Amino acid sequence: MKAPGAALLLALLAPPALAQSRAELPGLGAVDRRVPVAVAEEPWRSLAKVQSSTGPHCTGALIAPRLVVTAAHCLYSKHTQRMVPAQALHVLFGYQGGTFRTHVTVERYALDDADDRARTGAVGTDWALLTLSAEPPVPVLPLAVQLPPPGLPVALAGFNQDKAQRLMADTACRVTGRAAVGGAPLVLHDCSGTRGTSGGPLLTRRDGRWEVLGIAVAVGAEANVAVPAATFARHLP
Template sequence: MRQFLLLLAVAVALGAQAAAQNAGMRRLTDRDDLLGWEAVGRLDIADAGFCTGTLIAPDLVLTAAHCALDGRTGKPFGPGQVTFRAGLRDGKSVADRKVVQIVTHPDFVANAPVSVERIRRDVALMRLEEPISIAQANPFALHSGNLSGAEVSGASYGRGREEAISRQRSCRILDRRQGIIAFDCKVTFGPSGSAILAKDGVRWQILSVVSAGGKINGKTVGFGMELSKIVSDLKARLRRDAPRPKATIRRLQVGSGKSGSGAKFIRSDGS
């Protein structure tokens, strides 16, 4: 417990030195390398830079709440201000989609200092304007199996590697308690919101989302949260707050026997 609290005490907002953080990362630029990782994408955020997001459904991106809120207003970015670029590599993406709806935990504060509560709530869901087909990018499921002995990995965009996904093949879980997961995956600016993945059988599944990071004795320490409960809650909020379809009024063309949609009236004699 004491070691865990020490790690949290020195946690800082992501933004460490990029050169040191990028060592040992594999850049996924070849199409064969990217295969299976297309659901990881760069989130281009208005004039506020970028984060990393991951598809968990064809029209749903998982990321960090601090990537989804405007630091000046504390409110979610508006429709069209965020673009998800799936599988972006050297200027080309599998698909680009505008974000039209964002939900975060109601008690998450955009500019609050790092704390256990903040990290636990640092999750956002973003709905895309239209789905990305599974053939283009197969979404990742949330991890639900036994983590004991599981291989853990990270895939993200970051400072100095903005144009392609970089993957750290293997990293370790350092601690897991109070709804927080500490890990030694490499983190810097940009990986905010990226998924920490654990392998369950042949498919990688999302274990956590990168929220914050710092250094202990020169070694990188990252922090994320347990996901199952908060993601379920956010999905419910997303459904509840989804924009309702606008009602449309069709104008009938008098004397034409037709509506604006081309439907015909039926006369009383059946003709």
């Protein structure tokens, strides 16, 4: 499979039109398998809507008691052309229809090398670790740091642009392969997900528990793209 390039990330970063049909949204494919999931149930209650007043809304997952992972490009404001300050970020667990169970602010965040990579199209380093101001009352999702094999059943959930008020998930998708950009590994998958799903965890179930294989960062014509968990796991405190 042809390796994805920077244009895949730019598809997510492009400003949405005022009105877009489902066919115009990238990453959904010919068959849209997304269904609403219960935000009070596992593993979905460990997912959060990440938003600010100036940046785009995205999805995140709790991977340590006070640590949420999301996509780095979600922290870039096109309005100010800067990364959003940590204090301007809001992490909402149990979000549904404009209400939420838990609201937590962010003390600080870490990027791959503390620069504005969101503007470079470096999909392989498109991750951010948000340190929360308090520990939310939801379970932590463990990381699976081994690169997954093609064919592995996975699930992807997020707050999609066209369904921003509901957590939607594709629970019937698979890993389709691997790629690399600039030496950074990527996981390719066929899960349905579009703008707003960025930062959403690519999940698999092993030995009865859910694990995070990576996070969604980009979409392409042949496959959708995730940064594997091993890439950001080594940066955990």
